[in-house]
Amino acid sequence: MKQGGKWAALAAGLGLSLMLSAPVLAQQKPSEIKIGIATFTSGAASVFGVPGKQAAELLADRINKKGGLQGVPVKLYFIDEGAGAETLTNEYRRLVENEKVDVTMAAISSGSCVNLAPLAEDLKMLNLLWDCGTQRIFEEGKHRYNYRSQANATPEMMAALLYLLKKKPDFKTIAVVNQDYAWGRDSWELFSAALKKLKPDVQVVAELFPKLGAPDFSAEISRLLAARPDVILSTSWGGDLDTFVRQANQRGLFRMSTFVLPLAESSLQRLAGELPDGVIVGARGDHYFLHPEYKDDADFKSFVEEFKQRTGSYPIYPAFHMAQAFAALEAAYDKAAAANGGAFPDREKVVDAMSGLQFRGYGRPITIRPDNQGLEAQLIGVTRTTSEYPFPIIDDIMIFDAETIMAPPGKNSLEWIQELDASFLETPAKEYKHGK
């Protein structure tokens, strides 16, 4: 063969191989989508972490039964937040670099999210902040790879405060009993700052921050019984909240003060008769197994029933938060595939799809704002004993839209609170009575 003919043959061969391989690459799908999930499987916060994990397993089974995300089955990898910050960071890196996960959902603890969000950025890993509450992450930095599929502490605290001010406005004194760590301190900072703006005459008679995991609240309860506050706020959760409620109930504190417990939806089934009627309880979002707007929806009912069947309990808010993260992921893959002409999207295209994403878990629809923060409505009400369940249900429910009770994108929550005035008290909410 002549020299020119040899080059021509090579070029033709190369061209043919490119023509053949290009469409093949575009249609190639991975054998599975690997999802890394950080949750508490040990320690006190496993009261949230384990229901979250159980929900993830249920949801993954459901997705795979439907054929997966864009036809690709999902596979879950769990890491334990209870192992401590350093181990968690190493484990997260292992998931990304060794297990080659495609997406992560991290985490429950605000401390874990603060640690892992920058790492996700460095590793260019799509991360859904599925349960942590700190508002600081998206207020203090810009992110491409981190998105929150639920609300943050600001609307959660504003909903509790608004409910109190709308339903029981005539109080003069308040006390707080929060766990002594970031969430306990930050949530009180938000609540008290807004209270000071909206009802400046209220006197704070006790600020108590017992140790996280404290086994006994006797001294705190004695002090509260002596101080006789009109309102007692506690954003505590898990065993701490349960112990506090039981000891307070035994000693008659509930008869003296109005309690505001923004996380108590997660304790209702355990506390049963220990939690008297009329306690203001929240659910860190608008999810509740008797959600007034969705409780008769077939998909909602099916999720609640299957979760109950698998675990023996009705789903609590971490299970619903996990469902929202899965809904966000499913919507992101669908949106990215549509933008990719129907072909399976690569990871960066899925990340692109997260901006302005709209999805729905088992509550009202959620939108991801330009600052990557999810807009999630807030459900709050009071405990009521009924003959239908062996534990109190939530009655006199109010559901607030997210936009109305949180700082706008780019605005610091505490600065936004300083701008609130009496008109904030008029924030609308849809109201529901149990059984109606």
Added chain:
Amino acid sequence: MSHIIILAVLDGIAYGSLVFLVAVGLTLVFGVMRILNVAHGSFYALGAYAAASLGLGLTALGLSPWLSYPLFVVAAAAVGVVVGGALERLLLQRIYRHEEALQLLVTFAVFMILDNAQRLIWGVQPYFYSEPLRLLGNVSVAGITYTAYQVVFLPLVAIAVLVALRLFLRHTLAGAVIVAVTEDREAATAIGVDARRVFLITFIIGTTLASLGGALAAPTTSILPGMGADMIVLSFAVAATAGLGQIEGTAVAALAIGLGRSFAVFFAPELEVLMPYLIMVLVLLVRPEGLFGKATARKI
């Protein structure tokens, strides 16, 4: 102000009583066996779980809840004899002559194993068994409602345990043998004392006391994984404040730490978490051997 002080004292006594029951077992084991048992907190948790499980069993069988009180003792003894006895025989006996760092590591490993075992057996959701607390009702002091269980029953049990331990160690042959082994193991062995048996019995008593503390705490608190970790740290603080191995001193230190904590809640809540450790540090700065410890020359 005076009624606030009364309330703080009552809360301090109630809290100190429970801490004493756990810390005294730790200090007894250290005093006799010279082992700092990190797994001691696990026995507190196991005692609580065992008591709650038996108590819930009583309820399920429709038996009188008053039976829960003797069952607490049964639960504590069962945990101490079965788990404590097995741990001493199968593991600790092999490491008595090894350096202290290894002993700490081994008991820490046992703590981790038992903590995971609790999670496997009882799951991660909190357990409750508050029936015994209700049975004793409430008492009113200075217009404030207290549970009789916490301000009357627990301090009485703590006093009973303190008196019983003192009588046992000072006025019985078995106690004298334990004291002899504590003072000089080699001399005691030379005159025919079975030191291995003494160590086993001491360890069972120590872990039974930790379990009893857990069983008695069960009606007042949420029983959940990890509860032993907090208690072991607090017990170390109490035992170190008293001087390791000092039984009466442990009672005084537990009371001081209980009172310090409750006064902090009333007058300086920011110091509540720090208070036990502040007291410990202050005591050890002034008396490195602890409040009741005796300075001894190191044996070469």
